[in-house]
Amino acid sequence: MGNKNVLIIGGGTAGLSAAVELVNLDIHVDLVEKSDFLGGHAIGYTCKATRNTCVKCGACMVEEKLKDTILHPKIKIWTGSRVQEVSKNGRFTAKIHCKPKYIDPHKCTNCRICFDKCPVDGAILHGFSKNNIPFYAINEELCLYLKDKSCGLCRDECPETAINLDPKATEYIKEADAVLVAAGFHPFNPEDKPYGYHRFQNVITSLDLERMLKQVGRVKRPSDATIPERIAFIQCVGSRDSKLNHLWCSKVCCGSALRMARLLKERQPDIDISFFYIDVQTFGKDFEQFYKDVQEEVRMIRAIPGDIYETDRQKLKINFLDNNTHETLEEIFDLVVLSIGITPGKDNGEIAELLHLKLADSGFFKSGAEEASAPNTGIFSAGTISGAMSIPETIASAGKAARQIVKYFRANDS
Amino acid sequence: MTSRSEIINLDQVDHGRCRSWPFFQDYCVTCALCAGSCPASGIDGFDPRMLVRMVSLGLVEELVEARWPWICTLCGKCENVCPMEIDIADLVRKIRSLRDREKVPGILYKGLAAALETGNNLRLPKEDFIFIIEDVAEEVAEEPGFEEFKAPVDKKGANLLTTIHNKLVNTHTEDLKHWWKIFHAAQEDWTVTSEHWEGTSWGYFTGDDAAMKVMAGRIVEQMEQLEIKNLLWPE
Numbered sequence: 001m002g003n004k005n006v007l008i009i010g011g012g013t014a015g016l017s018a019a020v021e022l023v024n025l026d027i028h029v030d031l032v033e034k035s036d037f038l039g040g041h042a043i044g045y046t047c048k049a050t051r052n053t054c055v056k057c058g059a060c061m062v063e064e065k066l067k068d069t070i071l072h073p074k075i076k077i078w079t080g081s082r083v084q085e086v087s088k089n090g091r092f093t094a095k096i097h098c099k100p101k102y103i104d105p106h107k108c109t110n111c112r113i114c115f116d117k118c119p120v121d122g123a124i125l126h127g128f129s130k131n132n133i134p135f136y137a138i139n140e141e142l143c144l145y146l147k148d149k150s151c152g153l154c155r156d157e158c159p160e161t162a163i164n165l166d167p168k169a170t171e172y173i174k175e176a177d178a179v180l181v182a183a184g185f186h187p188f189n190p191e192d193k194p195y196g197y198h199r200f201q202n203v204i205t206s207l208d209l210e211r212m213l214k215q216v217g218r219v220k221r222p223s224d225a226t227i228p229e230r231i232a233f234i235q236c237v238g239s240r241d242s243k244l245n246h247l248w249c250s251k252v253c254c255g256s257a258l259r260m261a262r263l264l265k266e267r268q269p270d271i272d273i274s275f276f277y278i279d280v281q282t283f284g285k286d287f288e289q290f291y292k293d294v295q296e297e298v299r300m301i302r303a304i305p306g307d308i309y310e311t312d313r314q315k316l317k318i319n320f321l322d323n324n325t326h327e328t329l330e331e332i333f334d335l336v337v338l339s340i341g342i343t344p345g346k347d348n349g350e351i352a353e354l355l356h357l358k359l360a361d362s363g364f365f366k367s368g369a370e371e372a373s374a375p376n377t378g379i380f381s382a383g384t385i386s387g388a389m390s391i392p393e394t395i396a397s398a399g400k401a402a403r404q405i406v407k408y409f410r411a412n413d414s
Numbered sequence: 415m416t417s418r419s420e421i422i423n424l425d426q427v428d429h430g431r432c433r434s435w436p437f438f439q440d441y442c443v444t445c446a447l448c449a450g451s452c453p454a455s456g457i458d459g460f461d462p463r464m465l466v467r468m469v470s471l472g473l474v475e476e477l478v479e480a481r482w483p484w485i486c487t488l489c490g491k492c493e494n495v496c497p498m499e500i501d502i503a504d505l506v507r508k509i510r511s512l513r514d515r516e517k518v519p520g521i522l523y524k525g526l527a528a529a530l531e532t533g534n535n536l537r538l539p540k541e542d543f544i545f546i547i548e549d550v551a552e553e554v555a556e557e558p559g560f561e562e563f564k565a566p567v568d569k570k571g572a573n574l575l576t577t578i579h580n581k582l583v584n585t586h587t588e589d590l591k592h593w594w595k596i597f598h599a600a601q602e603d604w605t606v607t608s609e610h611w612e613g614t615s616w617g618y619f620t621g622d623d624a625a626m627k628v629m630a631g632r633i634v635e636q637m638e639q640l641e642i643k644n645l646l647w648p649e
Contacts, residue, residue, distance in 0.1 A: 326461050
């Protein structure tokens with residue numbers, strides 16, 4: 001298989017895992033990632049081990065895959081890049097558009113001086129894994145130099161002269177023997193739900209909490225950096241919702257939210273946690289015991305609240321019906337975590353068009369034996385592009401896709 | 415509400431019984447967003463989620479006899495938040511429609527009978543109604559900027575007919591003025607009718623479609639008689 005090349009669209013858990021599998025089979029990979037960093041959403045997830053015991057959330061596995069990918073000689077990594085055209089005439093020919101490379105990965109030492117010196121909040125981004133090289137990136141939308149050349153601090157202060165603010169975007173033509181679509185999911189944006197996300201500072205998403213716990217290990221209120229005394233988790237935000245045409249359960253949120261709740265109880269035991277849910281959807285043989293244990297530490301309320309109001313000191317008032325007494329209760333929390341669902345990637349339509357595929361009605365790619373993985377097209381899919389999956393499931397689906405690709409190569413070579 | 419068993423008789427559970435009701439109650443995922451949003455939930459143990467489930471389980475008699483369906487104000491906030499698009503307010507109205515009319519709560523029952531007989535829920539005679547309207551109109555005209563104000567009654571060819579909630583000619587006459595001042599400021603060509611002016615349709619609230627049709631029909635008739643094209647029907 002030493003002369004085969006696979007184009008992977010998407011550098012998250014699925015794309016990285018598939019890349020590792022393929023190079024192990026002596027197949028070359030072009031890994032195209034639209035953002036500046038590899039690892040997708042999951043690279044921002046926290047390890048959820050409690051009592052020194054792994055709970056198999058999979059967060060560390062994404063880090064491992066990233067580490068294995070980043071310096072591998074058979075994997076060509078294209079961050080900040082998009083596949084723009086794909087044609088097939090025997091092999092696939094793809095046009096890859098790369099935005100300008102402002103930071104030279106060969107010179108950058110991740111010293112952080114650019115990040116600290118930049119006068120505009122958010123104009124220099126950072127990743128969630130130090131294995132990403134460079135760990136920093138210029139945000140084209142906010143950088144003052146790119147706007148009107150009024151600033152060049154990062155470039156001037158960089159001790160390695162790794163920053164160049166004038167490079168041009170580039171385009172490359174690459175050939176591939178198969179295409180793997182692994183562009184992942186879009187975390188549901190809960191702004192339109194009656195929970196005040198982006199209006200109330202202390203309403204955050206499960207993704208925000210993952211990142212907070214990964215980066216600083218403790219939970220604090222965004223408004224004043226104090227430790228919350230009472231936290232509410234609200235499940236199923238953007239999942240199981242006919243109005244949104246999101247009828248699916250996102251599968252991972254109950255498990256990950258309960259694991260984070262338990263992690264918080266271990267690290268900050270004084271925090272009081274209430275967990276608002278419809279029904280706990282979890283999988284795995286160990287979960288029953290975990291669930292029994294967690295109920296001793298977390299107050300479980302089988303009702304989704306209707307409204308959140310901001311009160312004094314940016315606390316949050318929640319109305320809900322108490323399932324046991326059938327009374328309407330009004331309680332005050334210091335922080336609310338919305339467990340946001342897994343929804344179809346924003347680029348799914350564009351990618352499907354590029355490859356002449358049809359999406360399922362849900363907006364996800366058709367999965368498994370369906371269209372994207374149909375024999376003899378040479379186009380395969382892996383991970384959450386075809387629906388909600390956990391990290392371990394995503395890695396397994398990437399392994400499966402790699403095997404399907406090998407079978408495809410064998411069948412078409414003979 | 416002390417014990418669930420006081421309401422639910424498990425022997426009567428029948429999943430198929432209400433399946434033909436067109437409100438999608440069987441799609442309920444029991445998330446309780448309705449209950450968490452409802453301004454009336456918790457009053458006497460009222461729980462919209464439980465109501466929806468009871469319909470799914472075919473526990474119709476229990477619901478028809480219960481006070482619950484009459485606690486609801488039919489405001490529709492539950493429907494607005496329901497992720498499964500269940501028509502909860504319509505469901506409540508359907509349950510109300512199944513109660514013997516004599517057992518409909520007194521004020522609604524008597525008010526509706528009065529409206530059907532006399533054109534309004536209060537049995538307010540036409541002369542008294544006109545007197546009240548003119549009296550309030552004079553009060554408005556005493557305020558600076560409204561010297562020219564008049565409340566036109568039965569004006570043929572007006573642009574807009576507005577109905578009146580009975581409490582606005584009873585205990586809340588001040589509230590008439592807000593509407594009227596807006597009309598005046600907007601130079602609206604509006605009118606009210608001296609008969610059948612009632613805008614509160616207790617046929618709607620009691621689940622009585624026939625009565626609702628009579629009330630609505632009267633408004634349409636008056637619009638035709640007075641040759642008015644537009645209707646403002648505030649509840």
